[in-house]
Amino acid sequence: MASPVPSANGSGAQNPLTRLRLDELRQRTSVKWRKHPPDVLPLWVAEMDVPLAPPVADALRRAVDVGDTGYPHGTAYAEAVGDFAAQRWAWNDFRVERTTIVPDVMMGIVEVLRLVTDPGDGVVICSPVYPPFYAFVGHADRQVIEAPLGPDLRMDLAALDEAFRRARAHGRRPAFLLCNPHNPTGVVHRRDELEAVAELACRHGVRVVSDEIHAPLVLPGTDLTPYLTVAGAEDAFALISASKAWNLAGLKAALAVAGPRAAADLVRMPEEVSHGPSHLGVVAHTAAFRAGGQWLDLLLDGLDANRALLATLLAEHVPSVTYHRPEGTYLAWLDCTRLGSGSGQAAGGPGVVSDVAGPAKMFLDRARVALSSGHVFGTGGAGFVRLNFATSPAILTDAVTRMGHAVRAQHAPPR
Known part of the structure; x- marks a missing residue:
């Protein structure tokens, strides 16, 4: 070493x-x-x-030492994320009761899209973007509609407006899959940009699903705005995980978080989805958010x-x-x-x-x-x-x- x-x-x-x-x-x-x-x-x-x-390694060792390798239970993961979000991002209205555990962020995105869109509906993405957005949306029988980023690699609101119009015309229940921070560009969306997204989504009847897997990895000089803290995002969802920030991709667990007007949708998520996360994954992710700061x-x-x-x-x-x-x-x-x-x-x-x-x-x-x-x-x-x-x-x-x-x-x- x-x-x-x-x-x-x-x-x-x-x-x-x-x-x-x-x-x-x-x-x-x-x-x-x-x-x-x-x-x-x-x-x-x-x-x-x-x-x-070390806090993650210690938590895993304790679980292994006592044979704690069964099924996940309880809300410790959501509580840890809520406390972390309040401390780091001033997300003070995070509610544990508006969360559910999902196997990982992409599987959580697919399950949320199944709640708020229908087969064949359009899902808008801002390209270039994380490649599995294309694959997972397609495999879920939804149609990708691109709204390319601008020359500055930030969201082009005019392009997004037009993409929302096309998505609205394409199907009954369109959605926007937001990447915040954006992968691959490393752009962290400003609050004013996200407020504009929320206004456009409301105007066009588009549901927003925000992938915030990289949220803890905002570098010095920039602040993160969680999408669900923006006015107008009350019917949106966020997907959060410790996977990227603490290098836990092999320990599956993520959290789906609903805005206050999306809570009823989240309740409709099939109960078996929560069987997908690994118990050791939940242990590791909880320790990361709770003690890995x-x-x-x-x-x-x-x-x-x-x-x-x-x-x-x-x-x-x-x-x-x-x-x-x-x-x-x-x-x-x-x-x-x-x-x-x-x-x-x-x-x-x-x-x-x-x-x-x-x-x-x-x-x-x-x-x-x-x-x-x-x-x-x-x-x-x-x-x-x-x-x-x-x-x-x-x-x-x-x-x-x-x-x-x-x-x-x-x-x-x-x-």
């Missing part, structure tokens, strides 16, 4: 991102570390290179430092790539369009699209750095890559240095 180093907040406690060496990380069996060969640095999927937060603060310090480091590294090694500095999440949305059309193509024949194409394929093939390919994020994603900077400064430096070598080699004149 690395020796402790002072954190940015001066506490002397250790940055979680510096705790694990590359050889230790390669012992992991998760998809991040096993999808690609060992010579590839994986900066793609949303897993962090951190050990478990200090660890989270250290993580946010480390992510803030990596956010700045990434800007420096890109300017030095890959100046042709434009870095859209994220306000939240640990994801960087990199504009690689200036690299040109020779930066890799999709694999497969006509009609077959690889999940790695364009610049992401070039960086994987030539730099041995795995990034998420922008084209899978929908309209506006081609020519971009998403980079996960929740890793050690050493790994981040190595990865961007490799990327720079690959770009220079690609554009070097033939000998």
Whole structure:
């Protein structure tokens, strides 16, 4: 293990991102570390290179030691989220009775959409956006309607207005699937933007479902506005989890939260949905929200430092790539369009699209750095890559240095 180093907040406690060496990380069996060969640095999927937060690890050990591996019960998870939300986001009207446990955020989104929309109805999303929005909405027999982000990567309210009109004409009960903070851009929506969304949704009769899985990961300099705290959002829903902020994707549990005028809808959610979360997942997520705040603060310090480091590294090694500095999440949305059309193509024949194409394929093939390919994020994603900077400064430096070598080699004149 690395020796402790002072954190940015001066506490002397250790940055979680510096705790694990590359050889230790390669012992992991998760998809991040096993999808690609060992010579590839994986900066793609949303897993962090951190050990478990001590309060979470302690809670899991206690459960295992006493054989507490049965079915989840009670409202401890919702109570912990409510207290965390009040402390961090001034969400003081959070009500435990307007919540229910769901297996994970995406499954919760699907179940909420089944409550408030009908098969064939339109679901608006702001592209480029988290790729499973397309897949899960489609698998639920709803129709995706895109409202592309503006050039500044923030929501384009005119485009959203038009998308709501199309969704209203497309089906009886349309919905808007909001990503707050936004993945992949790292934009944290301002209160005035969300108020405008609520006004548009009310005008067009659109129900809003807000994915707030990255909500605890708002970086210094920005504040989060939970959608349900906005005037006009009383009939909306939010989905919340500790999955991203405490690296608990393998421990399934999330919380669906209803606004006051959506509570009756939430009551209609099938009881068997609550059977999906893992009891150990509920234990872990509850401990994270209840006692993981200090660890989270250290993580946010480390992510803030990596956010700045990434800007420096890109300017030095890959100046042709434009870095859209994220306000939240640990994801960087990199504009690689200036690299040109020779930066890799999709694999497969006509009609077959690889999940790695364009610049992401070039960086994987030539730099041995795995990034998420922008084209899978929908309209506006081609020519971009998403980079996960929740890793050690050493790994981040190595990865961007490799990327720079690959770009220079690609554009070097033939000998």
